[in-house]
Amino acid sequence: MNIGQAARASGVSAKMIRYYESVGLIAAPGRTQANYRVYDAADVHALRFVRRARSLGFSLAETQTLLGLWRDRARASADVKAVATQHVRDLEAKIAELQAMARTLKHLAEHCHGDGRPDCPILDDLSGDGCCATAKG
Amino acid sequence: MNIGQAARASGVSAKMIRYYESVGLIAAPGRTQANYRVYDAADVHALRFVRRARSLGFSLAETQTLLGLWRDRARASADVKAVATQHVRDLEAKIAELQAMARTLKHLAEHCHGDGRPDCPILDDLSGDGCCATAKG
């Protein structure tokens, strides 16, 4: 199986497969005499694992850890759970951060006329003038 | 006012001030004979504006737009509001994406024993095996 077929079978682009190999996330596969990479079903399975982990927002480093645990039949599920719950905490921290931005901005936008006049509480807030309707915090 | 003083006064690092100048976000300031950048209070005000916009998650491009509107006394507040509400939509889309990840992961983690046994629904999900049955690898 060439890299293109593995890419189509796994949903990971050929470019990314090479990249994952280069950073040590997946092992270097065998090569043909013409130096083409050769993949098998297990490789495709691992690539799909990576794709799914990435789609859940795990970094490549975390994905590498998970891949290691996946391959380790003697793993403790607690180790997997620790990675997952830490990532949930990271996600929730990021969500809270974005929500704070959105909340502030929505509040400011609500108080903006949104017409042809130049007066704008959004710009007032950004400029730090603290003029009329600044909603900080 | 040298760049270091402007950095301390604005909360934007000297490195970033130079970067913002290089990408055209802020205008190139005057220089001393020794080629040192010279800033005044208005520059610091603009830098604080940028810092606040960045802290609300606006990209540099959006920040540039907002800076232009800020400086344009004939602006229509509708233009500002449009940038802000679009950004709110972007933020909310990102939030929804992260929440979907967190939801899935929390669900999986809840069903993981988290003990010394190797069986783990998180890995099962990532490996695409399906839900609970296959513990073979």
Next chain:
DNA sequence: ATGGGCCTTCCCGCCATGGCAAGGTCAAGG
């Protein structure tokens, strides 16, 4: 033998920022 589709490596771009290095400048103190 030629065309096209695949493969290879290598480099550049994104975004926003930090870090480091080599050199110039300035003010204070010995």
Next chain:
DNA sequence: CCTTGACCTTGCCATGGCGGGAAGGCCCAT
């Protein structure tokens, strides 16, 4: 005057995950 140390200058490298593209090799069908 000279040193010291804090500051400034430019420039390059790195991050994280990709995408794009160039230049060249390989394979298969016509």
